[in-house]
Amino acid sequence: MSTDNTAQSGELPTREVTVTVNGEEVTREVEPRLKLSDFLRRECGCRGVRVGCEHGVCGACTVLMDGEGVKSCLTYAVQAEGREVESVEGLSEDGLHPIQESFHEEHALQCGFCTSGFVMATKELLDEDPDPGREDIEHGLADNICRCTGYQNIYEAVERAADKMDGEGDGDKMDGKGDGDKMDGKGDGEVGEGD
Ligand code: FES
Numbered sequence: 080m081s082t083d084n085t086a087q088s089g090e091l092p093t094r095e096v097t098v099t100v101n102g103e104e105v106t107r108e109v110e111p112r113l114k115l116s117d118f119l120r121r122e123c124g125c126r127g128v129r130v131g132c133e134h135g136v137c138g139a140c141t142v143l144m145d146g147e148g149v150k151s152c153l154t155y156a157v158q159a160e161g162r163e164v165e166s167v168e169g170l171s172e173d174g175l176h177p178i179q180e181s182f183h184e185e186h187a188l189q190c191g192f193c194t195s196g197f198v199m200a201t202k203e204l205l206d207e208d209p210d211p212g213r214e215d216i217e218h219g220l221a222d223n224i225c226r227c228t229g230y231q232n233i234y235e236a237v238e239r240a241a242d243k244m245d246g247e248g249d250g251d252k253m254d255g256k257g258d259g260d261k262m263d264g265k266g267d268g269e270v271g272e273g274d
């Protein structure tokens with residue numbers, strides 16, 4: 080860890096931060112005020128991390144830090160020092176995760192801006208409770224706002240994901256069940272990725 084007090088020279092001080100992002104260790108020299116959301120998007124290429132309100136209200140920026148959902152717009156990158164951070168990109172390295180498949184199959188997105196946040200909030204919910212009831216789902220996703228879908232399809236997607244992941248513990252990839260209508264999850268902004 081280095082601290083550079085360069086106030087006299089007019090340069091902003093920086094600190095070294097090392098974060099495990101989607102399984103890969105990333106070390107960068109950052110300003111202490113850098114938000115985790117900006118760190119993930121700019122320094123780690125995680126463009127599925129959306130920045131909406133930047134006030135901790137909409138949940139679009141939700142990622143998991145050591146398995147717990149955090150609003151990355153309200154978290155500084157230096158607070159993630161030594162922690163494991165998972166964004167939506169971490170779910171789909173070997174094809175779509177069952178949660179992403181379920182959002183697709185239930186048409187649980189329209190513009191898609193909120194989707195990666197919902198997907199990560201769903202991941203946290205199902206890791207804690209693999210078989211949530213509708214009220215549990217509504218409660219679990221209460222920190223995330225969608226302006227397009229009316230929520231019903233999102234809730235149904237979570238129920239479908241829970242069915243798919245039944246017996247798979249913390250959400251490992253499914254084994255090719257489902258309807259085969261898979262997407263490659265890259266670049267088109269659907270199912271919670273891209274920018
Ligand atoms: S952008 Fe972080 S909660 Fe809205």
Ligand code: FES
Nearest residue numbers: 189190225226227
């Ligand atoms: S799909 Fe548009 S904000 Fe949720």
